[in-house]
Amino acid sequence: MRTAVPLPHAYRLLNHGPTTLVTTAHGGRRNVMAAAWVMPLDFTPPKFAAVIAADTFTRELLDASGTCVLAAPTTAQIDLTWRCGNCSGRDGDKFEQLGIGTEPATLVDAPLIQGCAAWLECRVLPEPDLQDRHDLFVLEALAAWADADLWQQGEWTFPVGGRRTIHHSKGGVFFATGERLAAAR
Ligand SMILES: Cc1cc2nc3c(=O)[nH]c(=O)nc-3n(C[C@H](O)[C@H](O)[C@H](O)COP(=O)(O)O)c2cc1C
Numbered sequence: 001m002r003t004a005v006p007l008p009h010a011y012r013l014l015n016h017g018p019t020t021l022v023t024t025a026h027g028g029r030r031n032v033m034a035a036a037w038v039m040p041l042d043f044t045p046p047k048f049a050a051v052i053a054a055d056t057f058t059r060e061l062l063d064a065s066g067t068c069v070l071a072a073p074t075t076a077q078i079d080l081t082w083r084c085g086n087c088s089g090r091d092g093d094k095f096e097q098l099g100i101g102t103e104p105a106t107l108v109d110a111p112l113i114q115g116c117a118a119w120l121e122c123r124v125l126p127e128p129d130l131q132d133r134h135d136l137f138v139l140e141a142l143a144a145w146a147d148a149d150l151w152q153q154g155e156w157t158f159p160v161g162g163r164r165t166i167h168h169s170k171g172g173v174f175f176a177t178g179e180r181l182a183a184a185r
Contacts, residue, residue, distance in 0.1 A: 002112075002119070003148040010046035010144035012155060013072060013118040014038060016177060018165035021077075021084055021116065022050065023069045023102075024061035025109040032094050032113065033058040034085030036168040038070060046141040048122065053135050057089040066124045067108035068139065071116040074150075074163040075176050082172050107142045117156075117165050119145040156180075 005013060014020070019036045037051035048070060052059045062068050073081045083098055095102060095111075102111035108121045122139035130136040150158055156177070158164035164177045 001148045002145045003151060005118075005144035005146050005151070006154075007046050007141060007144060008044050009154050010120060010141045011040035011043055013120060013144060013146060014040055014048065014070070016156070016165070017167060018072045018117075018177065019081060019168040019174070020050075021071045021073050021081060021113055022052065022058055022062075023071065023110040023113060024058050024065060024067075025111065026061045026065035029061060029089075030093070030095065030109075030111060031057050031061055031089035032084050032100065033089070034081050034168075035070075041138065046120075046144070047125065048120065048139045048141065050137045050139055051135050052137055059135075061089075062124065062137065065109060066126075067110060068122050068124075069105055069108060069110040069112060070120040070122060070139070070141075071113050072118040072165045073113070074115065074117050075166055076163050077115060078166060078174050081166065081168075081174075105143070112145070117147050117150050117163070 020038045022035045023032045041047040041049050101114035105121045112119045120141040121143040125138045127138050167175045
């Protein structure tokens with residue numbers, strides 16, 4: 001079950017640096033790609049930075065629609081994440097090819113991928129120079145969601161031995177999000 005995350009807490013969904021899946025949709029076409037280079041930029045309104053390479057189909061749909069969903073896949077979706085990052089939606093619908101289940105988002109056309117730990121429905125805050133020179137997009141989250149089994153009282157609560165978010169290291173090698181450690185205050 002999905003739970004709404006208040007927008008001032010949206011940064012917490014990606015603050016620990018997980019690899020994401022970026023979904024896009026425009027004009028009856030939809031797509032998903034893996035993106036590790038995604039990070040929070042601000043609290044309110046919640047902003048995120050994402051590198052979306054110029055040659056991707058995702059970039060084409062992002063430029064056309066001005067919206068996307070950033071999702072955080074889990075340890076159960078490592079192979080899916082790797083595959084989404086190694087083929088292009090220009091060659092066919094990845095959702096069909098890879099059997100990816102989706103639900104509609106609330107404010108954007110891009111779909112929510114079932115089984116992820118978090119979802120951020122975003123719009124592009126245009127920064128043409130950053131986009132052209134560095135493939136860098138500034139996104140504002142308009143709605144934020146988390147898997148209610150993994151998120152309670154404003155923070156991640158990954159169960160021991162259960163699903164958790166993932167971090168790409170290199171060439172298909174991932175780390176799972178680790179132990180919760182709290183600093184003395
Ligand atoms: C784990 C992983 C992380 C990736 N991170 C990024 C990223 O941050 N930015 C990017 O532009 N491409 C990234 N890629 C590559 C894209 O996912 C890849 O080019 C993809 O095939 C683009 O698909 P599309 O053409 O359907 O949009 C990553 C790939 C993998 C496997």
